[in-house]
Amino acid sequence: MANDAPLSDKPECCENWSRRDFVRSLGAGMLGASVPGLGAAAWAADEKPAKAGPSPSDLAETAVARFYKSLSKSQREAICFPFDHQLRTVVKNNWSIVKPTIRDLDKEQQALCREIMKDLSSEDGYERFMRQMKDDAGGFDAYHVAVFGEPESEKPFEWVLTGRHDTLRVDGDSVVGSAFGGPIFYGHAANGNFDEDAKHTNNVWWPQAEQANKIFSTLDEAQRKQALMEDAEADDSETIKLKGQALAATGLSIGTLDGQQKDMTRKLVETMLAIFREVDAAEVRRCLEASGGVDKLRLTFYKEDDIGDDGVWDIWKLEGPAFSWYFRGAPHVHAWLNVARPV
Known part of the structure; x- marks a missing residue:
């Protein structure tokens, strides 16, 4: 089995959890x-x-562009890569795509990352991801994000979130022919129980x-x-x-x-x-x-x-x-x- 030990850094989290029905109408x-x-x-x-699919003008994608624009030179050196970098295609159950966490970003950038997360999910899905992230890592701010390519331009780009039990993507359909911008992963150890x-x-x-x-x-x-x-x-x-x-x-x-x-x-x-x-x-x-x-x-x-x-x-x-x-x-x-x- 792939390594699935909990991440050690667990900030406090106050995300709420809803018990609404899981299956909601999608038209x-x-x-x-x-x-x-x-x-x-x-x-x-x-x-x-x-x-039939995402575009650079969708909510999550435009939030990625604003997030990219907000990054300083040193931040871009730490979390940004060329679009064809090998890290972009990696999918794992528990990993840090870059060293900094969302918590290491400034407050505006943290808010933008949360906006992106909300926009890549349904309303119900976002609540479930927040519960999962709280149980598995202490909360959303313990996760990591990287940007590939140049979201501000006409060129392809992708935003990737990783951490315990998640590899999620936003790409504006930059990866032609691939749903979600590539393989993804989601998981959960409910209430922090490994078994x-x-x-x-x-x-x-x-x-x-x-x-x-x-x-x-x-x-x-x-x-x-x-x-x-x-x-x-x-x-x-x-x-x-x-x-x-x-x-x-x-x-x-x-x-x-x-x-x-x-x-x-x-x-x-x-x-x-x-x-x-x-x-x-x-x-x-x-x-x-x-x-x-x-x-x-x-x-x-x-x-x-x-x-x-x-x-x-x-x-x-x-x-x-x-x-x-x-x-x-x-x-x-x-x-x-x-x-x-x-x-």
């Missing part, structure tokens, strides 16, 4: 995922939002696994045999490398399921997308449709590390030619995600 995409018979229509090209209980009490991301397990509960014996494997895959970024047409025929093909089960799979995707801003969610949907939609996805559950031996699978993966989402709920939640348009 036609969510409606189609929730109502049998509407799923395929809701994901059809003529039903998608006119805006969570079988119900994953208070884990902000566990509702995603509950939706996956609802699909498993609808499978017949033959389908369960196809979907369930003994040993989980490695807990690292190699697991979400996109395989294209070389994707192995393992796990259960969503294309073989009935209409209601396919709608449940769309809803599973939407439970993840519900934590992000709509322009990123729209780009993921468009990428997925470009590679054949949910019919081309394969769903796999793993017996390994079944907490409580309750048959509620803590580890599972939803994967397609250009879509890879690996959810490891043991000993706590790690979620790796990589989505692109097929090449």
Whole structure:
């Protein structure tokens, strides 16, 4: 397992936590995922939002430009890099992309980083990220940000946030054909507990696994045999490398399921997308449709590390030619995600 020791620096945090329902409506995409018979229509090209992805003029991106402009020469030397720097593409579960933390920036810059974080998330997602960051590192100010490229110009750029249980990005669609600007990671050790209980009490991301397990509960014996494997895959970024047409025929093909089960799979995707801003969610949907939609996805559950031996699978993966989402709920939640348009 990749290193997941808590970060030692834990500033006080006063972020609030809401217990509102995790799955919120995201327009036609969510409606189609929730109502049998509407799923395929809701994901059809003529039903998608006119805006299919982020742009430099979006709220998060313009906040990144203001943040970049505010940096002094010494700050730029510490946290800014050329767009093609190798650090930009790294994704890990627990790392410092640069040495300074958000807390080391001035108050205006800290506020801008928080504004960017709010704008890359949905309202519900932001609250969940704040709860996760408080539990895992003491709060948002303990995390690290870096800027690649030149956000003030017409050139490509990307803002990256890292720390314990997060690698998140804002890129204005600078990384063409890649949702979120590249692979991302999110996780949570609820209440600071490295070893969570079988119900994953208070884990902000566990509702995603509950939706996956609802699909498993609808499978017949033959389908369960196809979907369930003994040993989980490695807990690292190699697991979400996109395989294209070389994707192995393992796990259960969503294309073989009935209409209601396919709608449940769309809803599973939407439970993840519900934590992000709509322009990123729209780009993921468009990428997925470009590679054949949910019919081309394969769903796999793993017996390994079944907490409580309750048959509620803590580890599972939803994967397609250009879509890879690996959810490891043991000993706590790690979620790796990589989505692109097929090449």
